[in-house]
Amino acid sequence: MRMRPYPVPGTCDNGRSITRDKIEARVLAGLKEKLVSSDAVAEAVRAYAEEMNRLNRDQRAQATTDQKILAHIYRLRGERFTEALDDPEGGRQAAEALRFLIGEITLTPEPNAASFTQRYAANCSAFSIR
Secondary structure (H helix, E strand, O other), X not given: OEOOOOOOOOOOOOOOEOOHHHHHHHHHHHHHHHHOOHHHHHHHHHHHHHHHHHHHHHHHHXXXXXXXXXXXXXXXXXXXXXXXXXXXXXXXXXXXXXXXXXXXXXXXXXXXXXXXXXXXXXXXXXXXXO
């Protein structure tokens, strides 16, 4: 193979040539040296691990943010529900709706304490699909 004159014929006086086999051998040797060497593989593994760690940190940070948002929403809804129960006009209806949703409440005394463990079970018939 020879260099093709560019852009105008006669502008390059380099008459050297190289066979395709030698070009392919040089390219393969370069690929082997640059891409398959133990240093290149070690760097690729290190970069991969670093990126996975970054993605995991981002995911954990997002999960923490989501949990905080959900806790805030839950707290606000709990406050609204408490206000609804205290409402002289709608509180009775809200309490009745709550009683319908709760199928069972179990209070178990704590050993050597003046408190109880509370367990609530849903009224499954309240959630049936008709």
